[in-house]
Amino acid sequence: MHHLHTVFIVSSSLTVTTIINNCMLKYDYTDEWRLIAKLSIDFPFAQQEVYTALEKEQYYGDEDRRYCPNPSSHILKEILDIVKTNIPNLLLDMTNHPEFKHKWCLEYPEQLVNNTKTSCMFVCDKPGYNIDTHVDSRMQVCTGMLFFNHDDDPNQSTTFYTSHSGDNPLLMTSQYGTGWYAANTHDCWHSGANNTQRNRYSIIFINKLDLK
Numbered sequence: 001m002h003h004l005h006t007v008f009i010v011s012s013s014l015t016v017t018t019i020i021n022n023c024m025l026k027y028d029y030t031d032e033w034r035l036i037a038k039l040s041i042d043f044p045f046a047q048q049e050v051y052t053a054l055e056k057e058q059y060y061g062d063e064d065r066r067y068c069p070n071p072s073s074h075i076l077k078e079i080l081d082i083v084k085t086n087i088p089n090l091l092l093d094m095t096n097h098p099e100f101k102h103k104w105c106l107e108y109p110e111q112l113v114n115n116t117k118t119s120c121m122f123v124c125d126k127p128g129y130n131i132d133t134h135v136d137s138r139m140q141v142c143t144g145m146l147f148f149n150h151d152d153d154p155n156q157s158t159t160f161y162t163s164h165s166g167d168n169p170l171l172m173t174s175q176y177g178t179g180w181y182a183a184n185t186h187d188c189w190h191s192g193a194n195n196t197q198r199n200r201y202s203i204i205f206i207n208k209l210d211l212k
Helices: 049-055 074-095 098-104
Strands: 006-009 015-020 023-029 037-039 065-068 115-126 130-134 140-147 158-161 178-183 189-193 202-210
Touching: 015 202, 037 074, 037 140, 049 074, 074 098, 074 115, 074 178, 074 202, 158 178, 189 202
Parallel strands: none
Antiparallel strands: 006 015, 015 023, 023 037, 037 178, 065 115, 115 202, 130 189, 140 178, 140 202, 158 189
C-alpha cells in the first residue's frame, strides 16, 4: 500500500524507513522474536521549540498523568498529524512480522489493520509518576510512545521485560524524537516512570481492537 509523499525502504536487518512530508520515521526491531521496535523521527522543529509549546498546552486527566488530544499550538498539531499518518504503516509492518503472524494467526496482514481503531495524544507525566510492571488491556493490539526530552534520561524512560518478575530487562531511549512501538503480548511486560523534577512529555498512540 502506497500513500502520497510516502516511500518505503525495507532492509534485511528489519529496519524500516517511512518518509512522509519530509519527516523520516525509522523503526528497528530489537530482535527476531520480541515484538518491540525502537522508533526515531526527525521532527521539523527544534526540541526547545516543541518543549515550550508543550509547556503552554492545557492537559486533562489524573494528577500525575495528564492528556492533550487536541493541542492548540500549530507546531504540536503538525507533529500529531505526522505521527497519526505513520501509525497505519507501523501496524501493517508489525502484522507482517513472522512472530506476530504466529501469535495472531491472521488470514492476511490487512485483516487486523481493518479491525482496529487508533488513539493518539500528547501526554504530560508529572514528577513522581510511576506505573509498575504490567501488560496492557487485551483490547490493545500495539502501543507506541515518542518522547520530547532534551536528552536520553533512564529516569524518564520505559523498560520492557519478558515476565512480571522483570526478566530480560530492555531499557528504551527517551531522547527527543525517539521512542518505541510494541505488540501487546504475554511476554511484553513493561514499566515506566518520571523519577525527575521536570515534566516528561511524550506522544502515546494505541491500536485497539474495533469490535462491532
